[in-house]
Amino acid sequence: MKLLSSYLKEMKIASRGFYFYIEIFVAIILLLVILVGVDPNPDSKMVEYIYYDMPEEVYEFIIDKDIKEGKIRQIDDTELELKPVEFEVSNKESGEIISYTYEEKKTVLSKTYQKLNPDTGKVKSTIYILDNEEDIQRLSVTTGDIAATITANEEGEFSYRYFLQGYEKERFSNILYILHTYSPDEVDAQRDLQVVREIGVTERMNNQEAVVPVFVTFAGALMGFFIIMSYIYLDKDEGVISAFAVTPSAVWKYLLSKTFVIITTVVISSSIIVIPIMRLKPNYLLFYMFLMIITYAFAALGLLVASFFDSISKAFGVLYLTMIALMLPAFSYYISSFDPLWLRFFPTYPVLQGFKGILVGQADLAYVLTYSLVFLVAGTLLLALANIRFKKSLSV
């Protein structure tokens, strides 16, 4: 009862303050920026990986023909890096699933072409030709780009095996142009659609969706950490903590009700972004559970830090460094070639990975639940420590 009343009081105070609206305002602005400013599937970056499963003469003939017709042009060969990856390939028609595991890194040299728009002559996409199907599958799954194997039978008819990540219905029209001369109908008749999915993280996100895990991670972690500290220092400045300290109510109730306020704010601001962009994809039950636990844990960290300093200016150094450290994993999220092992020890790393899965509706349940438990326990320990610290230092 005290906890509820305390929570309602803190909510009232928060809703009459500044930080509450800042977070919501930032969420709305970001939503607008994403919706208006980010093209979900920009054509300009189209990349295709192709494997011609046919005698070299046949394939060279096709390429030469396309070059002569001005459809493509050759550029310098490219060195492609194939990362270790685990994935499965499922055949849309037969439902058959095959798993692949590659543990070694591998570098291949690939013939590289640019596909041109026949009308404007502008580059439409980059095409890498590789000499086996595994490599193109691997590249497709790690980069999210389209791959296809083109086969010729004895009658000289071509058939296509596409490797997609499953979401790009709209992009399918684009792949029909992968190279050729054939009309879409013809291709459709001969296609053999395969879906490649990386194990662990599965469905790819479009550019708009890709912003969301980062936002919710930092809404939960950073805002939880930073805003709860601001609230504590507001209370310290007003001296209301001393007034609280001479009541029979326990300190942990005060701390917990602050934490709940932060969780409420984070849930609201995250929903503003997540619901319009991810729509029905996420498992919302899992999403809100994970979000609340993450916010709880980082708010508890903020409380502990706040208990060591009696003003926000004194806490600023620690605050700043912690925020930077928590943000680092975002670099590896955006720059996939930057994924050093040490980065995995940052607490926001698993948070980001967890959200990525949950938001596309293909969470690795064991992963999410394990980390939920870890953060729940860690948060509770931090809160217990903060409680001890605050009991000692409430009067300052």
Added chain:
Amino acid sequence: MISVKNLSYSYSNDEKLAVKNISFEISKGETFGFLGPSGAGKSTTQGILTGLLKHQMGDVMVAGYDMKKVQNERFNKIGVSFEQSNVYSKLTALENLKYYADLFDGPTRDPHELLKIVGLDGRENDRAGEFSKGMKHRLTFARSMINNPELWFLDEPTTGLDPAIAATIKDIIRAEKAKGTTSFLTTHNMYIADELCDRVAFIIDGEIKLIDTPKSLKQKYGKKLVEVEYVKEGQLYKETLKTVEDADRQKIADIVKSYDIQTMHSKEATLEEIFIQVTGRELI
């Protein structure tokens, strides 16, 4: 209600003591005044007795609880009014009291009634942030009564208030005393101490110089003052002299012998004069 033995406190946890080895007892129903200039250690003592400052040295029992142990439920019996007002500026006067009331286990007083007696009726739904300093102080004061405390800590209850409001506050303290509330009141205002307290302690530089009732203090020190007005070389002089000090006695004799006395009577000293007499320092 309160028993303090050999209490010392250092903010820096070293030999620099803000409160030095003080001892006193406060019985149930008593209004006990801590009188001393600012920086004497009054608020520090209140801080230790309320548990806001961590207990360091000495034995302190408050409302039956040993202050070496932390027992939150003792606050159901205790009310604390702070020297610096500390209310939520974003909450209204009424909300401030209501939410505070929810923190206690037992029955609490009607917030409307409390706001009325401190003269904040009509402002119930205004945010405390819009209040003047005096109004915030009254709200802090009203809040300290919300749980019907048996033991009431009042740190400078009238400081900074205009005289009319100070008079209201004094009336409230008297009314609470009539109900049997025990109060620990700190002040640097000797009138307050004189009017409200059953006993006062003179505190200076963290040390208690004496503890007595205002009445007995006046009896002990008051009669021994002589105020004399006399004419010397055509000019009127006025002096207050102590009959206990040889130099002053000699001076009285000289004046009587040499000059024309206009008026001369023994005078009851104010607590302030007694304070100066006892401690050699002024109450500021």
